[in-house]
Amino acid sequence: MNVEEILDLILPTVAKPARYTGGEWNSVVKDWEACDVRWALAFPDIYEIGMSNLGLAILYDILNCQPGVLAERVYAPWVDMEQALRAARLPLFGLQSRRSLAEFDVIGFSLPYEHLYTNLLNMLDLAGLPVLALGRDERHPLVIAGGGATYNPEPLADFVDAFALGDGEEVVLDITAAIREAKQAGSTRETLLRQLAEIPGVYVPRLYGVRYHADGTVAEVRPAVPRAPMPVRKRIVATLPPPITRPLVPYVDTIHNRAAIEIQRGCTRGCRFCHAGMVYRPLRERPVDEILDAVDAIVANTGFEEIALLSLSSSDYSQIETLVRELVSRHGAEGADSGPGHLSISLPSLRIESVSVNLMEQLQATGRRSSFTFAPEAATERLRGVINKPISNDDLLSVAEEVYNRGWKTVKLYFMIGHPSQTLDDVAAIVDLALEVRAVGRRALGRKAQVNVSVSTLVPKPHTPFQWVPLADEADVRAQQEYLKDHLRGPGLKLNWYNYQETLLEAVLSRGDRRLGAAIHRAWELGARFDGWSDQFKVEAWRQAFRKTGTEIGFYTWRPRSLDEVFPWDLIDVGVSKEYLARDYQASHRGETRLDCREQCYACGILTAFKEQRAGSPAEAWGCPPLGPS
């Protein structure tokens, strides 16, 4: 039987078979034989999540625009499909050609979060590939990874051949060129890897050696070959490349089943827990006209009925009101002058201090009234000083009032517990604040008003001012969650909270070193996959894996770290300097805040690291100040 015949037997037996059949509108079909560099772009979670990832969509577009280059997508098959593939001995395949991943030249994994690591191993295995990088040779595809989680690449050092750090738009072409050259020259894998290591932004873990102190902390990381850079600085694009205007239109209902356009990259706020806010610096805005033209094209090319204006903090976009007003007048329900109209606009991340009444009224005009989400992250003004998210409760309440008054029934509030210096009073304040918001809602809407409170636990992340902070311990977190569950009940209130064991795994992997590879490998062998899915998370497999590999969880999580400790991820330079992070961490002890760095530069290191890119960009394109005369 050929692949199609096997699939015809398998697909009717699995959930949502269209996850595995591709062929979406705007998908690109290229001639396999006519291409000499073939990428499999892999997202190690299910189709519905992977298809909503803009990063992968951008790379798919860029690569397929290149002559002689082909890029296909592949997502993690859900457990039913994995079983069916293994039973039928069908290797995991690219969605377009249905060829095994093993036939591609390179597999590029996108890793936005740590819970995907075991899925990466599983996808390699499903393609019949050795999961260990050293087990692969010239016969096998190169395995590359990038994305938010890989700013600490070390836990995956055993499995991934090379990491691409930072903005992917340019580096992906440099990597493609190196692969093409190596294929033409018939180079060995070793030679290719050394060439890749010379591309700015590429980290090849096997070319580095790590020495540890007796207490387990890192003593030194050193390149094992002369031309491997130390540290490896992430890549950035000086200005955002033109947005994609022919995104794929899925058949299956994906989690974000809509078009998306990135209106800016980076953030100027500096919340101390926030990984994205540090690693995606500097802030680069896309001009309004470019966005408007792109949205016209996207609507015409896709037929999507919703567009998301993506950014880490959409309401901080300097011309957000102008942008939304113009979008509503071009594409709104009424008075659409061209195109099908009825386009709803979503702003996924709004900051309390920058949402204006005007903006709310415009969003209201797009007709969608589901909910409004805010992330105060902490409920007392003292603690917000510690985490550097200085908003006032009065502002939050008055914004909530405006929201309810305009007909939105639900306000969602995101909080974290486990911040440094947090006390029970800070946790109790979450309850008080949620009740106050509900009271505001009830004044506007009566008993229809709803407050959904989501409380996660702080996972200290590498490259943030909180990288030194111990993870809160289990007993405390459970007690705080119980308190919240007891007090946040009743009509109009809903509480979401997270299993501590899942948080713990994320915390271990986030600040892990390359010795964790053994535990990840063992956990996968014991059946761990889809670790981010509560119904699939196998805590016992992980416990056993940690035990068998002698991994001390506390070392990675609850241990206090001294300011001069060398971290495994220090060899990655994200542009924000460790000295700055340390200063900012110390400022947090004093509750000192640093406001929007567009107003005042705090010298985080970005301008030093990316001086040339700054010099080559217009003054208004970056959040950072233009360079002075030097």
Add this chain to the structure above:
Amino acid sequence: MRIGFAKGEPLKYISHLDLARTWERAFRRAGLPVAYSQGFNPRPRFQIAAALPVGVTGRAELLDVWLSEPVAPEEVGARLRPVLPSGLEVSTVEAVALRAPSLQAQMRAADYRAVVHSQEPVESLRGRVQTLLDAPTLLRQRHHKGQWQTYDLRPFVQTVAVAAGRGGESVIEMRLQASPQGAGRADEVLDVLGLSLIPHSVERTTLYLEFDK
């Protein structure tokens, strides 16, 4: 506007709801003025005659769409064709009266054609088909809203016939009830015949509406 269309191999694993959304987006790409429902959450007005089971292709499917401005049927077809994904084809477009009863209410029956890649002699298959047709009831289990229910498939089966196809294949043609009172599923009939695990393809070839009688 009533549109006759075919849903082919590339799209056969797309669910009914996903197909509806695919049509909505195709109309938006075509720039055709679809009418929206009234109310709190206005929706574009589309109606597909009958859900096609996942895995089954359809040769003569029907879709009604309400336009907010008059557009000639030929133009609707001409604007749609370039923006349809592979696997979706428009065959006919005709204007229907706004007051006409809904497609779903008019549905009565459908013909299915299954090609089974089995080496079994047609005669022996025929015997099993006759047993099926002679059975007074065919009790089957189905999963509905989280629980298993028993139902009788037999009243939904109107005709079943077997013929020899190419290269040892067998072709099973069946007419199954498909009305607001209930619909028979081709895969269930194949399962009763013991064919569900043998490679096969199923196509819905004809829809019968009330006025066709």
